[in-house]
Amino acid sequence: MSESQEKSQTLYERIGGEAAVNAAVDIFYRKVLADYRINRFFDNADMEKQVAKQKAFFTMAFGGPNNYTGTDMRTAHAHLVKMGLNDSHFDAVMEHLGATLTELNVPADLIAEAAAIAESTRKDILGK
Amino acid sequence: MQSITIGESTFSCQPDETVLETLLRENVQVPNGCRQGLCQACMMRSLDNPPPVSAQTGLKDTLQKQNYFLACICHPEQDMTVALPNQQDATIEAVIVQKQRLTPDIMRLVVEYQTPFNFFAGQFVNLKRLDGLTRSYSIANIPHPKNSLEFHIRRLPNGQFSSWVHDELALGDRVILSEAQGACHYLPGRAEQPLMLVGTGSGLAPLYGILADALAQGHTGPIHLFHGSRDLNGLYFIDEMRELAEKFANVHYTPCVSGANGDSTHARGRAHDIALSSTESLSGWRVFLCGHPDMVNQTKRMAFMKGASMSDIYADAFHVIQGK
Numbered sequence: 541m542s543e544s545q546e547k548s549q550t551l552y553e554r555i556g557g558e559a560a561v562n563a564a565v566d567i568f569y570r571k572v573l574a575d576y577r578i579n580r581f582f583d584n585a586d587m588e589k590q591v592a593k594q595k596a597f598f599t600m601a602f603g604g605p606n607n608y609t610g611t612d613m614r615t616a617h618a619h620l621v622k623m624g625l626n627d628s629h630f631d632a633v634m635e636h637l638g639a640t641l642t643e644l645n646v647p648a649d650l651i652a653e654a655a656a657i658a659e660s661t662r663k664d665i666l667g668k
Numbered sequence: 669m670q671s672i673t674i675g676e677s678t679f680s681c682q683p684d685e686t687v688l689e690t691l692l693r694e695n696v697q698v699p700n701g702c703r704q705g706l707c708q709a710c711m712m713r714s715l716d717n718p719p720p721v722s723a724q725t726g727l728k729d730t731l732q733k734q735n736y737f738l739a740c741i742c743h744p745e746q747d748m749t750v751a752l753p754n755q756q757d758a759t760i761e762a763v764i765v766q767k768q769r770l771t772p773d774i775m776r777l778v779v780e781y782q783t784p785f786n787f788f789a790g791q792f793v794n795l796k797r798l799d800g801l802t803r804s805y806s807i808a809n810i811p812h813p814k815n816s817l818e819f820h821i822r823r824l825p826n827g828q829f830s831s832w833v834h835d836e837l838a839l840g841d842r843v844i845l846s847e848a849q850g851a852c853h854y855l856p857g858r859a860e861q862p863l864m865l866v867g868t869g870s871g872l873a874p875l876y877g878i879l880a881d882a883l884a885q886g887h888t889g890p891i892h893l894f895h896g897s898r899d900l901n902g903l904y905f906i907d908e909m910r911e912l913a914e915k916f917a918n919v920h921y922t923p924c925v926s927g928a929n930g931d932s933t934h935a936r937g938r939a940h941d942i943a944l945s946s947t948e949s950l951s952g953w954r955v956f957l958c959g960h961p962d963m964v965n966q967t968k969r970m971a972f973m974k975g976a977s978m979s980d981i982y983a984d985a986f987h988v989i990q991g992k
Contacts, residue, residue: 566977573973587968589708591978592726596706612702 551653552604555646561598564640565591568598571636578632581620601637601658613664621667630662670744674751681744687712687723688739698739698752705741712739715749730788730851730982753849758796760785760845762817764837770820770904771897774870775834777819779843784815787848789877790956790984793817794846795829803829806874806958806984807848810881817845820873820904824988852956852984854881860889861980864955866943866967868896871959872905874984878956883916891916892946896924896939896959900931922946940967944974951975954982961985 556563569591573579582590600606617625637658641651662668670681672690681690688710691698701707705725714735723742724732736753766778787793789810796802808818823830837843852874863882867875872895882891897903902925909921924939925931935942940963947953955971957964964985971981 566972569978570973573969587972587978587981588728589706592708593706595726596704612704616702 550603551650551657552599552602555602555641555650555654557604558599560644560646561595561602561604563644564598565594567643568636568640569594571639572633575632575636578629581623581625581629597658600661601654603653603657610661610664613661614667617665618667625666627662627666630666634658671747672744673747673749684743686740687737687742687744687748687750691739700740703740705738708738710739711736712750712752713737715751717746717748719748720745728851728982729855729979730853733855734851758794758802758844758846760847762843762845764839764841764843765816767837767839771902773823773902774904775821775823777821777833777837778816779819779845780814780816781845782815785847787811787817788853789881790853790874790958790982791848791850792874792984793848795819796844796846797829797832798842798844801829801832803989804849806850806870806877808873808877810877810884818873818877820870822870827988850984852878852958852982854878854885854887856885858889858954859885859887862889862953863887863891864943864947864950864953864971865891865893866896866940866955866957866959866963867894868939868959868963869902869986871895871984871986874958875956876905879912879919883912883919888918890918890920892920892922892943894922894924894935894939894943894946896926896942896963898925898927899929900925900934903934938963940970943967944970947974949975951977954980957981957983959984959986961987 573582596606634655638651638655641654669683672679672681672687674691674696679690679694681687688698688700688703699709701709708726714737718735719737719742723737725741727736760781760783762779762781764777765780766776768776770776787807789807792804792806794802794804805819805821808820821830821833823834865875865879875893879891879893893909895903903923906923913919913921922935922942924935924937924942926938950971953976955976957967964983968981968983972978
């Protein structure tokens with residue numbers, strides 16, 4: 541929970557901390573809901589809770605304070621895997637992550653760092 | 669060591685324990701899921717002091733204001749008295765003082781209560797008949813010196829409670845109220861923000877309260893109210909709303925009729941379609957949606973896609989309780 545305070549300039553801080561996360565989530569979630577390839581996975585989700593979860597996702601991708609565990613990610617996405625969630629959908633989400641950060645003028649090297657962190661969750665999310 | 673009081677019981681929170689961990693260790697039933705502050709299943713309310721701000725992460729501002737928090741990420745900083753949401757018993761006695769038909773289906777009911785309690789216009793209370801039959805209704809007024817509450821009660825086909833209100837309930841009869849609940853209400857601050865209020869049927873009740881609250885708190889930004897019904901006689905308060913719009917330059921009122929019998933004094937179409945197409949973008953707007961669940965959920969998504977931030981969308985879907 542508190543490791544972010546120990547390091548001097550984390551990726552999370554360099555990107556802009558909680559304010560950046562909040563800005564990113566609205567843009568990102570709109571992209572996801574507008575994307576016919578993946579929006580069916582979000583159709584029945586409570587939008588408020590979805591936003592809270594995506595804030596956690598972005599905080600994690602930015603290397604910020606989070607409680608990410610691989611097991612939780614597996615459990616949370618298991619019902620989506622049953623609905624057919626696969627690599628192509630994960631790729632689409634990664635695409636929106638990159639586009640969102642680009643839109644927010646995050647420098648390319650920081651986007652690459654965030655993308656690498658997000659990429660590391662692929663196996664857990666897809667239940668592999 | 670802090671203590672946690674819930675109902676009649678008080679427990680000690682061990683060092684490093686969260687409120688959820690303490691309660692579960694003591695075998696108190698608390699719904700929970702992710703245990704990392706995300707799923708919001710373990711949301712509770714602090715009844716005495718404001719909870720630690722960190723335990724309110726991700727909650728809507730209206731819920732934060734009402735001292736809701738997530739038990740799984742709450743390390744108490746002082747003794748706390750807490751309650752699960754929606755577990756407040758109906759205990760407040762009230763007497764019916766006005767009953768007025770607004771439309772063939774909707775009855776305006778005004779009650780007066782003895783024990784003062786806090787509420788925001790737009791929240792709802794559980795209304796309990798003396799034999800226990802209970803339904804939730806939205807509050808259509810801001811706090812009143814006479815301790816009165818106004819409800820707009822729509823008669824549902826085979827609705828036990830609503831039929832009783834329409835057909836039998838008389839002036840002077842008693843009902844029991846719960847405390848106010850719900851997160852769809854106005855909060856002061858950002859007074860110049862444009863507001864969009866969309867409601868169908870008796871969804872006007874909370875919106876009428878929210879509108880009154882916004883005006884009472886000096887909201888200066890434009891306030892656009894869209895009230896929809898299938899047919900003309902499903903609309904009500906038309907004159908009152910037009911008067912408000914005359915009196916306050918920032919209030920705009922559009923009655924909408926989606927069925928065939930509308931006339932030139934009303935917009936033709938569904939209220940949310942007309943509302944959403946009335947503006948290019950909802951970026952920076954605050955949006956309130958009340959009424960039919962399909963309308964509310966669809967419009968929530970459309971308003972978000974049109975630029976409203978999720979944190980600026982307040983919704984109250986009127987779910988119908990089936991059976992008893």
